[in-house]
Amino acid sequence: MEGYEELVKDPIVREKEALALWQQQDTFAKCLEQTKGGQRYVFYEGPPTANGKPHLGHLMPRVYKDLFPRYKTMKGYYVARKGGWDTHGLPVELEVEKEIGVNSKPEIEAYGVERFVKRCKESVWRYKADWESMIERMGFWMDEENAYVTYTDDYIESVWWELAQMFDRGLLYQGHKVLPFCPRCGTGLSSHEVAQGYKTVKDPSISVRMLINGDEECCYKQELPGRTALLTWTTTPWTMPANVALAVAPRATYAEVEQNGERLILAKALLGQALEGDYRVVRQFLGKELVGLRYEPPYVLVDDATAYSVHAAEFVNMKEGTGIVHIAPAYGEDDYQLAQEEGLPFFHPVNLSGEFTKEFPLCSGTSVKEADPLLIDDLTKRNLLYRLVLYEHEYPFCWRCDTPLLYYAMDSWYIKTTAVKDQLNTNNRQINWYPAHVGSGRLGDFLANLKDWALSRDRYWGTPLNLWICESCGKVIAVASRAQLVELAVDRKLASTVEFHRPYIDAVELVCGECGNKMRRVPNVIDAWFDSGSMHTAQWHYPFENTDEFKNSFPADFICEAVDQTRGWFYTLLATSTIIHGEAPFRNCIATGFGLDESGLKMSKSKGNVVDPWELIDVYGADCLRWYLYSSSAPWKSKRLGEANVKEPLYRFLDTLCNTYNFFALYASIDSFDPMKHQATRQQLNVLDKWILSRLSSTVNKVTTGLDNYDVVSATEAIESLLEELSNWYVRSSRRRFWKGGMEGDKIAAYTTLYRVLIDLVRILAPFVPFITEAIYQRLRTMGDPESVHLCSYPDSEDGQVDHDLELAMAAARQVVSLGHQARNRARIKVRQPLHRILVETNLPLGEEICWLIEKELNVGTIEQVPTVEAYLKKTPNPNFRTLGPRLGAKAQMAAAWLKTQSPESLVKAFDAGTSIEAQIDDEDVEIREEDVSFEAVPPKGFLLAEEGEVRLLVDANLSDKLREQGLMREIMHSVQLLRKEAGFAVSDRIIVGYETDRRLTDLITEHRETIAAEILAVDLVSRLEQDYEYTEELTIGASTIIFGLSRSDKSE
């Protein structure tokens, strides 16, 4: 064996080496190959969009998406990890619009849909290289070669197959619903999209008079001549022209008020906030009395007998406005609903670009927001405007282009998800959510109030909706496959080769099975969320091929994305799978929090606080970033990704691991330790060996249990503890064993143990920090071991033995050492000064070996374990003024003085017997109770007491002359060592030392000349200063002054 190569501290160097190794040996492929026959552990990749750069926040789910597959692979499972890319949708179109400098659908049409779509297809790969290099550099293993791509014809065909099933089961229907609509993008937005863009804005809110026309059909009677007005309120003045009705809460109280000679009706509860100035309530009545009342709208755009009257509606609230809601069916969901129920007319004075049409000449051609002031002006002139107030509220904006959305009744295709609501809920409950509240709360809440899925989009780049409508008889069919398309096509040749995208697919006409006439495709594409939500099926091009692959990979065992995917991908996967396959498509789901910037704000492109991951990866390395994310807090917590936080594990954790290995490497190389040749028997192991091996086993248990329950943090905590104990206790206390000459039993035991722990630790850690573990493994592995740590099996908790008693005893020992240091610290006695003995009170038997460790660590002669140190302590009674004060008042001080005069023993005895004590104080009998006294344990002179938990320590700090002498010796040696360092000598330099000091020190040094010289590597040590030394310094040691002169000897090694 040539020895163990040192591991460099620079994470970048060792990570690059590991990457090269994996590439050269094709390690990932070997992992898959090796586990091919194993049980499946199915992971689904939530496809990223490669038309945006990856940023640091993207790593949050990624690290877990890599951890569990790696862990399960080492556990022997076959984990395929097929990659995927989400490629359709509005974001892609918007990028292209920006590139080609257009801003609207007509402009796209003018540019040419084919050219546009081609650019979209290119655009989706814009940052693919960035994604791939980040994925590779972070050590995320993913099968990118076989990644699914949502825009391919195969993928689309599978999606079509799903949609056709839905259609055939009556779950796909055309509706007319009010959608949040972006006039700029020209498309309705799905609920998950709208959610992204709420902002607080100030809009004009107006109260408008609606004059009452007649009261024939209504309970309400006008009592006075002159017209009374219903006061209505809206934050969208532009919807006024579309008014067709008013709504009131039937059971709420309304009031008629008089103000400045006019009469107004509004909800009683809102009088105060809706009215300006003084008013007088004329009378009160319930809302239902107003129902049926006819009024004069500000703009009459429709001639319909049903229009312009008052209706009852449950949605009318008493929190804002006037309690009389203006109804514009085309521009509000509630409004539309009411119009449907009451058979009200429905019309659009606004077109899809958000501009008024000729139907409303006052504002024709004006966009709705610009029309607001015109309308307000007009209403004011006509004395219909009661009040105008700027109103602050949340309003949705387009999440991509920031245009204010309009609620707009549109034709749209829907999936009737409400039909499978119960099943969705049932399936949701089958999933283990991490954290649980994502499933029960966030998604559960959404499912409880489920609405149908608005599927269609009036756009260009997306999976085309596979519905064809007969031009003459109106029959609709959903095409389920290319084969069916060809079969039904007018031009079969075209159908057999056509690309399934607009505009190509638009050219395919079918023959109607009913009437034989032409069928044309509906112009829509579908919500891209349906694409990604179908990956459980479409990634395999199922059912057209890969039937086995599909069956073996459904459902997934594990998925993981950020929590914003709850109503995104998590929901769409669940919805499509529930409809198509009847069950939940995944069993375990981790929803991660977000990446925050240094000040705790969410990282997002729009805020411009996105941290480039490379800034951190290139400095601190992938392992460091990974470990930070795993160990800092639970996956679902948001994390600050500032440099100061992220870099911490490098020094705390990874460097310790590196140091520990390097310690091993240094000595194992010197001694030519060979794990194949040198093997310790169980008998040769000392207490430290047995202990650390036990700790190793219990760590394996904890980590395995943790990971099996998707509890990453407790796994990392267990590992961090093990490493801390390995480095700061096992190695620290074992150093002498490695320094010895030769290669006898104990030394072999130490090497064997440290080797075993290191190599197992590296296997435990491999899924977390794949780079450093590979580097160490490569330096440790022997012939016959797998060629990569990632091809190893995961350490098995069955293999080792856990000795709980030993672990407890060692923990107590460490506590004793800590207490010993504490006591020395308080008494200002350096560790260098040997002490006579320590008495230890603990209920754990420590044993000889462990006591020896403590003696060495604390530099004491003996450790005596005693059942209790009580016998050595003196108890001093302290008065408790809290009880004495209130009871005795001014005599409390005298009672306290009296207490001091009493023997503690007699007090204790009395209290133990349960009696109180009579004291004569100020000529009066006073009762002293147990609660009046607290006892302080005081160690005898020269002893130090330290205690924590169950452990008490009594340190005998009395120094004999001999101990003092030994202390001085250590002091002298220490001083010279320091001087060596100050002088800049190498550790191995031999030196010549001269000194000058008083008689006492001179005698001491002379007496121990040999020992001292050996320790400080001095070839000569004389009690005079003669020549010119390289380094001279005067020091104070104890009560003496000493001048040292140091020079390197020529005979240095």
Add this chain to the structure above:
RNA sequence: GGGUCUGUAGCUCAGCUGGUUAGAGCGCUCGCCUGAUAAGCGGGAGGUCCCUGGUUCGAGUCCAGGCAGGCCCA
């Protein structure tokens, strides 16, 4: 407005089914060690456990109501 999560030391976070004196790491500070040495170790100081009520012998923990922040949804 509704749902949900979070609020514990200067920073990042643990605190299980309510139970001694609320913990860890980093930072700070004092010190130690010196054959892992541009390493290592120990001690200490830092807390109104967001606030207010309530339940209880006992509340960081349970309940109610606030406040602040995040996310999701209206």
